[in-house]
Amino acid sequence: MVISDIALHFPKNLSEAIRLLGELEEARVLAGGTDLLIEIKQGLVMVKNLISLKKIKELKGIEKKGNRIRMGALSTLEEVMSDPLINQYIPALADAAASMASFQIRSMATVGGNISSAVPSADLPPTLIAAEATVELHCSDSSREVSLSEFFTGPREMICGKGELLTSVFIPLPPDETGIAFQKFALREASALAVVNVASKLTIKKGKIERALIVLGAVAPTPVLASKASGLLCGNKPSDSLFEKAALTAREEGNPISDIRGSIWHRKELIQVLTRRTLDEALSQVQGKLRRGK
Numbered sequence: 338m339v340i341s342d343i344a345l346h347f348p349k350n351l352s353e354a355i356r357l358l359g360e361l362e363e364a365r366v367l368a369g370g371t372d373l374l375i376e377i378k379q380g381l382v383m384v385k386n387l388i389s390l391k392k393i394k395e396l397k398g399i400e401k402k403g404n405r406i407r408m409g410a411l412s413t414l415e416e417v418m419s420d421p422l423i424n425q426y427i428p429a430l431a432d433a434a435a436s437m438a439s440f441q442i443r444s445m446a447t448v449g450g451n452i453s454s455a456v457p458s459a460d461l462p463p464t465l466i467a468a469e470a471t472v473e474l475h476c477s478d479s480s481r482e483v484s485l486s487e488f489f490t491g492p493r494e495m496i497c498g499k500g501e502l503l504t505s506v507f508i509p510l511p512p513d514e515t516g517i518a519f520q521k522f523a524l525r526e527a528s529a530l531a532v533v534n535v536a537s538k539l540t541i542k543k544g545k546i547e548r549a550l551i552v553l554g555a556v557a558p559t560p561v562l563a564s565k566a567s568g569l570l571c572g573n574k575p576s577d578s579l580f581e582k583a584a585l586t587a588r589e590e591g592n593p594i595s596d597i598r599g600s601i602w603h604r605k606e607l608i609q610v611l612t613r614r615t616l617d618e619a620l621s622q623v624q625g626k627l628r629r630g631k
């Protein structure tokens with residue numbers, strides 16, 4: 338498809354963007370374009386109209402709002418990586434953003450685009466789901482907030498209806514004594530999609546794990562909340578043997594495919610190894626906070 342055949346629109350605010358999305362024929366939203374423009378050039382997506390979000394101020398910025406962090410959908414991966422709030426409260430999200438692509442791509446690519454592309458190997462969703470994030474969706478006459486864990490319905494499929502825009506991501510500030518860690522295995526150091534990625538969150542109270550969430554990426558059509566492995570941790574004291582058992586259980590909760598980047602066996606091995614690493618790292622974060630008396 339020739340890109341010059343497509344009409345490009347630059348709405349100045351959210352309501353104009355939503356109106357255009359409802360009115361225009363074969364219209365798609367354009368954020369950083371690092372995913373969509375490639376798909377269009379490869380003929381995988383046919384569009385007549387692209388609605389750029391670039392000029393919409395409401396979609397920008399990362400800020401603290403009450404007991405949550407709000408990330409505008411247009412926040413770029415470079416902004417996420419360097420944001421003081423993200424680095425203070427959810428450093429794993431900065432790690433996930435830093436693991437992606439190259440400086441050039443990260444400067445264009447957005448949080449909203451990474452989520453809305455709904456690619457199984459996307460790097461932000463596992464950490465966001467582990468952090469219990471919600472997303473705000475807007476359409477012409479209403480808005481709703483849904484848990485990110487319920488957002489994805491299949492590869493490149495989500496609950497977002499036609500004419501609906503993802504406007505913000507909300508992350509609750511993690512309770513004290515909480516650690517969240519992200520790990521990714523890719524075939525190269527830079528600019529490579531995840532073969533497997535894992536994010537884990539641990540909240541520890543009085544020496545016992547009060548809450549645990551292990552989320553696996555690139556091992557099923559949508560991110561997988563490894564509920565058996567997470568449940569196994571709760572109520573117990575963290576230990577090597579417990580973490581090993583949880584990692585082994587998580588290994589069976591993924592449902593990976595064999596493809597050009599890895600076999601089913603390799604991906605299962607990776608789930609186990611990366612889960613163990615994220616649990617160790619999340620625990621170290623909690624222990625570090627306790628030492629500093631936070």
Ligand SMILES: Cc1cc2nc3c(=O)[nH]c(=O)nc-3n(C[C@H](O)[C@H](O)[C@H](O)COP(=O)(O)OP(=O)(O)OC[C@H]3O[C@@H](n4cnc5c(N)ncnc54)[C@H](O)[C@@H]3O)c2cc1C
Pocket residue numbers: 365366367368369370371372373374375390410436437438439442445446447448449450451452453454458459460461501502503504528529530531
């Ligand atoms: C070389 C290269 C390396 C990459 N490496 C990685 C990697 O390591 N990890 C990774 O996860 N991804 C990677 N990607 C994929 C891509 O860069 C990211 O997914 C990026 O975050 C997409 O964001 P974007 O703003 O560019 O989205 P766009 O391309 O603009 O949009 C993607 C999709 O989301 C929709 N969309 C965008 N914003 C919204 C919104 N606010 N509401 C509703 N729908 C919306 C668009 O209509 C489109 O369907 C890579 C891409 C390239 C080209």
